[in-house]
Amino acid sequence: MLPVSQAPRQVRTARAAGIAGARKGNPYVVFPIPKLRRRRQNGRSINPRRPNMPKSATRRPGWRDALLLVGGYVALDWASHIHRLHGLDVTPWSPAPALGLLFLARFRGRVAPLLALAIFISDAWVRAPQLPWLLACGQALQLTAGYWLIAEVLRRRIGSKGVFANRPGLITWVTIIVAGTLLNSLLLIGGLTLTGHLPQAAAGETLLAHWLADVTGILISMPLLAMLLDERSRGRLRQLLLGRESLSLLTTGGVLVLTFFAGEMSELRYFPALFLPIAWAAARQGLAGAVLTIGLTQVGVVVGTYLLGLSPLALIELEVLILVLALSGFFIGVVVDEKQRVSAELQQTLRLAAAGEMAGALSHELHQPLTALLAYTRACQQLLAQGERGDRLRDVIDRVVAESQRAADVVSRLRDFFRTGTTRLERIWLRELLSSAAARFATQARQQGIELSLLPAPPCALFADRLQLEVVLRNLLANAFEAAAERPPAERLVRLSAEQEGAVRVCITVEDSGPGVTDQMAEHLFEAFQSSKASGLGLGLAISRAIVEAHGGALWAEVADRGLFRLTLPIEEATSDAA
Amino acid sequence: MPHRSNTVFIVEDDPSVRDALALLLGLNGLSVVLFADAESFLAARRPDWYGCLLVDIRMPGMDGLTLQRRLRESGSWLPVIVMTGHGDVESARQAFRSEAVDFLEKPIDHSRLLSAIEDAFARQHLRQDDAERDTAVANLLQTLTPREREVMAQVVAGRHNREIARQLAISPRTVEVHKARLLAKLQVGSIADLVRLSLRAAEKDRR
Numbered sequence: 001m002l003p004v005s006q007a008p009r010q011v012r013t014a015r016a017a018g019i020a021g022a023r024k025g026n027p028y029v030v031f032p033i034p035k036l037r038r039r040r041q042n043g044r045s046i047n048p049r050r051p052n053m054p055k056s057a058t059r060r061p062g063w064r065d066a067l068l069l070v071g072g073y074v075a076l077d078w079a080s081h082i083h084r085l086h087g088l089d090v091t092p093w094s095p096a097p098a099l100g101l102l103f104l105a106r107f108r109g110r111v112a113p114l115l116a117l118a119i120f121i122s123d124a125w126v127r128a129p130q131l132p133w134l135l136a137c138g139q140a141l142q143l144t145a146g147y148w149l150i151a152e153v154l155r156r157r158i159g160s161k162g163v164f165a166n167r168p169g170l171i172t173w174v175t176i177i178v179a180g181t182l183l184n185s186l187l188l189i190g191g192l193t194l195t196g197h198l199p200q201a202a203a204g205e206t207l208l209a210h211w212l213a214d215v216t217g218i219l220i221s222m223p224l225l226a227m228l229l230d231e232r233s234r235g236r237l238r239q240l241l242l243g244r245e246s247l248s249l250l251t252t253g254g255v256l257v258l259t260f261f262a263g264e265m266s267e268l269r270y271f272p273a274l275f276l277p278i279a280w281a282a283a284r285q286g287l288a289g290a291v292l293t294i295g296l297t298q299v300g301v302v303v304g305t306y307l308l309g310l311s312p313l314a315l316i317e318l319e320v321l322i323l324v325l326a327l328s329g330f331f332i333g334v335v336v337d338e339k340q341r342v343s344a345e346l347q348q349t350l351r352l353a354a355a356g357e358m359a360g361a362l363s364h365e366l367h368q369p370l371t372a373l374l375a376y377t378r379a380c381q382q383l384l385a386q387g388e389r390g391d392r393l394r395d396v397i398d399r400v401v402a403e404s405q406r407a408a409d410v411v412s413r414l415r416d417f418f419r420t421g422t423t424r425l426e427r428i429w430l431r432e433l434l435s436s437a438a439a440r441f442a443t444q445a446r447q448q449g450i451e452l453s454l455l456p457a458p459p460c461a462l463f464a465d466r467l468q469l470e471v472v473l474r475n476l477l478a479n480a481f482e483a484a485a486e487r488p489p490a491e492r493l494v495r496l497s498a499e500q501e502g503a504v505r506v507c508i509t510v511e512d513s514g515p516g517v518t519d520q521m522a523e524h525l526f527e528a529f530q531s532s533k534a535s536g537l538g539l540g541l542a543i544s545r546a547i548v549e550a551h552g553g554a555l556w557a558e559v560a561d562r563g564l565f566r567l568t569l570p571i572e573e574a575t576s577d578a579a
Numbered sequence: 580m581p582h583r584s585n586t587v588f589i590v591e592d593d594p595s596v597r598d599a600l601a602l603l604l605g606l607n608g609l610s611v612v613l614f615a616d617a618e619s620f621l622a623a624r625r626p627d628w629y630g631c632l633l634v635d636i637r638m639p640g641m642d643g644l645t646l647q648r649r650l651r652e653s654g655s656w657l658p659v660i661v662m663t664g665h666g667d668v669e670s671a672r673q674a675f676r677s678e679a680v681d682f683l684e685k686p687i688d689h690s691r692l693l694s695a696i697e698d699a700f701a702r703q704h705l706r707q708d709d710a711e712r713d714t715a716v717a718n719l720l721q722t723l724t725p726r727e728r729e730v731m732a733q734v735v736a737g738r739h740n741r742e743i744a745r746q747l748a749i750s751p752r753t754v755e756v757h758k759a760r761l762l763a764k765l766q767v768g769s770i771a772d773l774v775r776l777s778l779r780a781a782e783k784d785r786r
Contacts, residue, residue: 367664367685368593375599378689382606396602403595 061107066114069103072096073118078126080217080302092315093298094213095221096122097147097181102226104151116144131197139188146184150176164223164287170334174219174327181214209316216319220326224295227288236288271321278329286340287333294326369407376400427572428466430498430506431457437473438496444481449489455497460506463572468547472555475540476510476565483514483563505553506571512563525557585700586630590614590646591662592638596685600633603689609696617641621649628657629707631680631699633692636663636670644670647677656706658699662687713783716776719765727764730757734770735777 061069076096100115119140124133131139157172164170189207192198198206227233274297281289301322305315376399383393438454445452462469477494484492493513501507517525526541541555544567548555553569587609591597594615601611610630614620616638632650634643641649647659661674664685671682680702681695723731726747733743740758744751767773 368596370686371662371664372593372595372599374686375596375603375689379599379603379606382603386606399595399599403599406595 061103061111061114065103065107065111069099069111069114070118070121072099073115074122074125076221077122092209092213092216093220093319094217095225096217097143097214098218098222098225100144100147101151101154101218101222102229104148105155106229108152108155109148112144112148115147116140119143135195135197139191142187142191143184146180146187150180150184153180164226164330164334164337166338167331167334170330177218177222178215181218182211185211185214212316212320216323219323220294220298220319223287223291223330227291233288237292240285240288240292271318272325275325275328278325279332282329282332283336285333286337287330290326290329290333294322294329297322297325365410366407369403369410372403373400373407376403425463425465427461427463428469429459429461430508430571431459433462433466433469433473434496434498434508437470437477440474441477441481441494445494448481448485448492450481450484450492450494453493453495455495457498458500458506460500460571462506462551462569464551464569469551469569472544472547472567473508473510475544476567479540479565480510480512480514480563483516484512486515487513500571501568504570505568507566507568510563510565514563516560516562516564517557519559522557522559526555584610584629585703586610586612586628587696588612588614588620588628588630588632588657590617590620590632590634590638590643592616592635596635600687600692604696607693617643617646617649620646624655626655629703631658631660631696631703633660633662633696636661636674644673644677647674647679651677656703658702660692660695660699713779716780717783720780722764723761727757727761730754731761731773731777734758734761735774 073096076099077094080092080094080096096118100118103111104115117140120136123136123140153176154173157176158169164173185207189198189203189210193200193203227237278290278293278297281293283289285292301315301318305318376396380393380396380400383396434454434457438452441452444450473496477496480494484494491513493511495511496509497511498506498508526545545555548567548569551569553567555565555567558564558566587604589597589600589604589611591600591613592615597613597615601613604611614623617634618641620632621641632647634646636643643661643663647661650657650659658680659674659677660681660683661670661679662683662685663670666682666684674682680699681691683691683695720728729747730743733746738746740751740754743754747754762768762773765773765776767776
């Protein structure tokens with residue numbers, strides 16, 4: 001038994017024995033530490049079965065896991081087994097150890113015997129047994145120990161973050177696999193040579209073949225197997241496989257593989273062309289895309305080799321090429337994944353910032369009516385104390401009512417915002433968005449004598465949060481109305497329009513006949529608490545910009561002799577039958 | 580000593596808050612003058628305004644703290660009470676550096692507001708008393724003859740009659756006479772009081 005797996009088991013037995021020993025009265029000799037702990041815990045109801053040791057998160061492998069490991073290992077070995085070199089079976093790539101490594105990393109030493117068994121079975125079954133069974137046993141044990149070591153190093157160096165979470169993780173992973181398998185192959189081939197089962201002259205070549213097979217097999221298939229074993233990643237793969245985008249991608253990869261297998265396979269001339277679909281998939285879908293296309297390429301190569309009856313030596317060369325492709329694809333994929341994660345975090349931060357600003361605005365917006373309310377009610381008390389019962393008191397109470405209404409309005413506006421704080425993306429038609437925003441201001445336009453015009457919008461849809469965009473448009477229109485209201489009655493204009501910019505964006509323009517924005521104003525316009533209005537909070541534009549940016553768009557004011565605000569948003573699709 | 584009537588000058592952009600504060604302070608027997616922004620207050624300001632200024636920090640245009648600083652720079656000693664709905668350490672620090680009487684957070688508790696206004700008035704009265712005493716001293720000093728002023732300078736510098744006589748080339752007896760007239764004119768009973776008075780005058784000159 002190796003020390004690593006012994007440690008937890010020993011402690012567990014020790015604790016059990018210690019507790020039992022305490023009853024017998026002589027625990028100290030047997031296991032001092034559990035005894036001391038127990039004494040300290042005296043009187044408290046602590047479940048003695050729960051270990052105080054740091055609990056390992058690993059669970060015990062069940063029957064299904066065991067079956068999956070042994071069956072999977074043998075099946076993979078069988079599928080990749082091709083030929084024999086100097087009496088020793090060498091495969092051009094061996095994916096089976098990748099499965100073993102994943103299980104060892106997950107269940108730790110507990111699956112080591114199972115893995116040894118799997119290696120032994122597959123040696124005995126897949127390859128015609130050449131070696132005496134005792135040596136085969138030793139070989140299986142030695143390989144298992146080597147893989148176990150690699151898995152432990154992987155687990156320690158990379159930890160719980162996952163191997164494929166970031167670039168350093170990926171680099172560490174490659175390094176450990178390359179070094180570990182080299183060590184393993186050295187031991188294996190060295191052992192065989194020393195025991196005289198391998199001619200000394202062939203040792204170097206066999207070593208290289210064995211090592212290469214392990215390295216390529218593990219590096220190419222481990223990410224795919226890891227994703228298949230993990231439930232969440234399985235969902236992501238399924239999503240990719242069933243989505244229309246990836247189907248076209250997979251066909252591209254497949255067609256490429258097939259075309260040059262049908263063509264001049266032996267020359268391998270066009271093989272690097274595979275880099276294109278793999279890089280594309282990785283750039284578009286991250287690691288999952290890369291893993292899928294690489295997996296497809298690998299299967300295509302193996303199938304092609306069988307069908308065409310290619311020389312195994314050519315296949316070894318091919319495997320190295322695939323390995324290079326795979327590593328490039330994984331790197332692109334990991335970088336894309338990292339980027340996506342960072343941008344998602346950034347959007348979340350922006351949204352929080354907007355909510356924070358809104359909460360900050362709450363204090364000022366609510367403090368004004370509350371200050372007035374407090375003063376008015378104090379005044380009421382004093383009037384009552386002075387014996388006032390008539391019109392004066394009634395007048396003050398009317399003002400109290402008006403201020404309460406104002407405070408209630410602030411609260412409901414805030415509630416609106418926080419309701420929009422959680423994004424609910426849906427497809428909304430630009431036309432509907434603009435016309436509903438304009439409709440809200442129709443009454444105000446009539447009352448203030450402002451001419452509000454809405455130009456026909458292009459027929460496109462946005463994938464956005466309706467309420468949030470409504471908040472933005474309401475802010476912009478409210479500003480425009482205030483600016484326009486300062487003009488003499490004949491010159492009060494507000495115009496809302498939109499036009500498509502290329503295939504992917506739409507630009508919405510809010511114009512008013514007000515004084516417009518000067519250079520200096522434009523500089524600070526979108527900062528929080530920059531208000532030019534007597535009753536304003538100076539947050540409308542800051543929040544609007546945060547919302548628009550969270551939607552992947554932009555909002556800015558243009559310096560002009562009239563009010564001119566523009567916002568661009570990405571559109572989902574443009575259709576002619578939208579109306 | 581009679582004080583000129585006190586007024587609370589309110590500079591606040593929000594019409595309801597302005598109106599409510601005016602009503603409440605009016606009911607408490609204070610006279611109130613209202614301004615919607617800092618600029619109109621500065622334009623209307625007269626140096627003989629007494630009372631205190633109640634100003635909101637956040638206003639469109641010039642903010643309350645800037646208004647307070649401008650007042651100080653123009654040499655006005657009108658006490659200032661700062662109100663804010665959004666109090667932070669930095670603005671409080673600025674307000675008190677410009678000698679604000681109080682820093683009130685909205686919604687404003689009316690008893691705190693009234694006591695702040697009282698403090699402000701008290702501060703204004705002290706300053707007013709001070710100013711009046713300063714003028715009185717200046718007026719008294721005006722009544723001295725040049726020779727008496729010379730003698731006073733020597734006395735305050737701590738010299739004996741004999742030394743003063745030698746310095747000014749007069750007899751010690753004449754110094755005695757000047758000194759007595761000097762004390763009588765300035766209405767002080769002792770040399771110590773005289774020294775105090777002259778220090779005060781010197782300090783005022785420095786200002």
